[in-house]
Amino acid sequence: MSRTRGGGRHLDEDDIRVRARGGSRPRTRVRPKHEDAVEGLVTAVDRGRYRCLVADTPVVAMKARELGRGSIVVGDRVDVVGDLSGRPDTLARVVRVKERRSVLRRTADDTDPVERVIVANADQLAIVCALADPPPQPRFVDRCLVAAYDAGLDPLLCLTKADLASPDEMLRTYEPLGLPYEVLSPEGELEGLRDRLAGRTTVLVGSSGVGKSTLFNRLIPGSDRAVGHVNAVTGRGRHTSTSAVALPFENGWLIDTPGVRSFGLAHIEPEDIVEGFPDLAELAQDCPPGCSHQPGEPDCAVTAALDRGEADPERVASLRRLLASREGEADQDD
Numbered sequence: 315m316s317r318t319r320g321g322g323r324h325l326d327e328d329d330i331r332v333r334a335r336g337g338s339r340p341r342t343r344v345r346p347k348h349e350d351a352v353e354g355l356v357t358a359v360d361r362g363r364y365r366c367l368v369a370d371t372p373v374v375a376m377k378a379r380e381l382g383r384g385s386i387v388v389g390d391r392v393d394v395v396g397d398l399s400g401r402p403d404t405l406a407r408v409v410r411v412k413e414r415r416s417v418l419r420r421t422a423d424d425t426d427p428v429e430r431v432i433v434a435n436a437d438q439l440a441i442v443c444a445l446a447d448p449p450p451q452p453r454f455v456d457r458c459l460v461a462a463y464d465a466g467l468d469p470l471l472c473l474t475k476a477d478l479a480s481p482d483e484m485l486r487t488y489e490p491l492g493l494p495y496e497v498l499s500p501e502g503e504l505e506g507l508r509d510r511l512a513g514r515t516t517v518l519v520g521s522s523g524v525g526k527s528t529l530f531n532r533l534i535p536g537s538d539r540a541v542g543h544v545n546a547v548t549g550r551g552r553h554t555s556t557s558a559v560a561l562p563f564e565n566g567w568l569i570d571t572p573g574v575r576s577f578g579l580a581h582i583e584p585e586d587i588v589e590g591f592p593d594l595a596e597l598a599q600d601c602p603p604g605c606s607h608q609p610g611e612p613d614c615a616v617t618a619a620l621d622r623g624e625a626d627p628e629r630v631a632s633l634r635r636l637l638a639s640r641e642g643e644a645d646q647d648d
């Protein structure tokens with residue numbers, strides 16, 4: 315079996331056991347080569363069942379045994395065989411997972427080395443943060459940014475409840491990062507946000523109460539987030555709040571992650587965060603190995619450039635904040 319860089323597996327001919335010539339009886343069970351497999355997109359996962367969209371038909375599938383323990387997540391492109399009619403009580407089989415373009419991961423907490431893939435093949439991370447009720451949570455935003463940089467997703471800041479408070483302070487905080495953002499209120503236009511989402515695969519994250527469901531339901535009226543999750547895979551009323559669900563939106567996909575309230579970042583190396591700041595990454599090449607880039611760190615080339623006036627102080631401050639959030643020093647928003 316060959317493994318691809320993104321963790322996908324392809325079966326090749328070595329994987330198919332060939333009966334030695336000269337056997338007396340023909341095999342009764344021929345292992346299919348899956349040449350007839352059809353490509354599908356995983357839109358929901360629930361306890362070993364994968365809802366896949368196959369040529370516009372929603373099909374429920376299980377994982378073929380030969381795929382072993384490797385995970386299949388929402389956003390995966392897969393090859394499916396078997397009953398693809400989508401009729402109730404039919405079950406197809408996922409036989410291949412295609413190479414992933416991107417992988418959004420989290421660790422359960424900052425001390426847990428086990429990383430989980432949450433979503434595959436997304437290209438944008440929409441970080442939903444309220445301006446009031448609950449108060450803005452810049453540290454949550456920072457952690458999401460680190461996860462986005464690590465996954466290679468473009469971050470998008472969605473500031474909700476602008477009818478309750480001004481976005482100015484949050485915008486000042488994030489201005490040095492040059493983040494795209496949308497300021498949203500109940501009666502306000504959604505056109506700008508729609509444009510940013512159209513044609514892309516966007517994962518939405520936000521902590522409880524920030525208005526993520528409200529936003530989802532405005533963008534996709536009738537999607538009824540909570541009920542949607544329950545029915546997406548099994549058609550039954552079971553609560554599946556921890557798994558992601560992809561919904562089609564304007565030639566792209568919106569992926570809701572109801573169970574993801576924060577990102578454990580233990581799997582992320584500080585260098586990966588610095589890479590998110592190309593201007594500072596170049597300077598950091600002259601730092602000693604393992605440099606924290608924090609004030610007082612000996613021989614830090616970033617600090618030296620800052621002192622010479624050759625580094626943007628706001629960007630250095632942002633980088634330091636994100637590095638600190640990786641260390642868990644700024645885990646909780648006040």
Ligand SMILES: Nc1nc2c(ncn2[C@@H]2O[C@H](COP(=O)(O)OP(=O)(O)OP(=O)(O)O)[C@@H](O)[C@H]2O)c(=O)[nH]1
Nearest residue numbers: 474475476498499500521522523524525526527528
């Ligand atoms: N004033 C104001 N209230 C809002 C806005 N958006 C959402 N709300 C309210 O905020 C509360 C929380 O909204 P939800 O959409 O349920 O928030 P959520 O992020 O999905 O939270 P969970 O359901 O806990 O995941 C609800 O009472 C909404 O009516 C907004 O733009 N302005």
